[in-house]
Amino acid sequence: MNWQSDSNGIETTFAPVLEQWYELHKRDLPWRHTLDPYAIWLSEIILQQTRVAQGKPYYERFVTTYPTVADMARADERELLRLWQGLGYYSRARNLHQTARYVTEKLSGKFPDTYHELLKMKGIGNYTAAAIASFAFGERVPVVDGNVYRVLSRVFGIDEDITTTTAKKTFATLAMRLIQTANDPATYNQAIMEFGAIHCTPVAPDCLLCPIQQQCVAYLTGRQHRLPVKSKKAPVRERYFNYLVFRNEGRLALRERTARDIWQNLYDFYLLETDEPKTALRDIPLSDPVAQVVDQSVPAALPVESMQLLSHQRIRARFYLIDVPDELINSLPIDLQWYLPVEISNLPKPVLITNYLDQQFG
């Protein structure tokens, strides 16, 4: 079937029907009670690639801690990252801070109020610009997120691979046409995402109670479980992290991660990554300052093993707790610094590190 022909009239009824469905079924979420572009922006950044249930408590904490964009602009980046800890994709937090400062200092605290101006901000792409522009300012521009790909691919029977550029263009064009018939662009955008999130779900969509069942190409052809089409991702990379946890007088040596890698600007311990799993400290090749220190130090505990699963990596970590004699505490690599437990608790850390600290010392 060629969806462009609109042979069953769905193109003109789609938006109003979804808006009607939304008014009946929408969830009560905190960011739906505000028109403040700052709060809406904050919620949209948090919700990027993040489920509502996971993001909601973070949103509450952020709006409480930083009620205005000026409050966030004033914040220490480390404190902001600490609040973000556990949410993942930490570049979102760094971009959040950068944009808060830009809006406060260069735009006199006034958020950009059009799709095209919003798009210029760090961390705001097509989706988020459309979301803020429509929710806060009523601009008639369609959001296209994972929910929208799923709903549109099913209703209109589009089987293009949604990871390709041409497919993205197809969906964007269709979405732009559909929003023209909406009674209210903000309501419609909320509606199509909410519909995808709680009704037209990835597995087990509720087709039997669907308001557009008889207009849905996927349902009518039994293809709802095969749409959207999405080509497979690369297999997860296996990584082996050997952490040397240096301790002295109750303090631990940590360093900020600065490399172009995961967990940028978060803190962890001295790390030796190996291509294969190593089960003993003596099997790990150590370079000089550290090798000296390890030789003259005392293993303080059995190694702790831990695994962290990311979308794209599986990290198998071993932590070697090592007591360092006083005379060697200044011999360690310069990027390592000694922190008291109370200081460590205030540093932003990957979940892998937090879990280890709980296990070893908690």
Next chain:
DNA sequence: AACACGGGGAC
């Protein structure tokens, strides 16, 4: 165009 970037929840 392809890839990197977290963590968790649902099945």
Next chain:
DNA sequence: GTCCCAGTGTT
């Protein structure tokens, strides 16, 4: 185990 989430930035 698999999928994928109110995506964006870089190469």
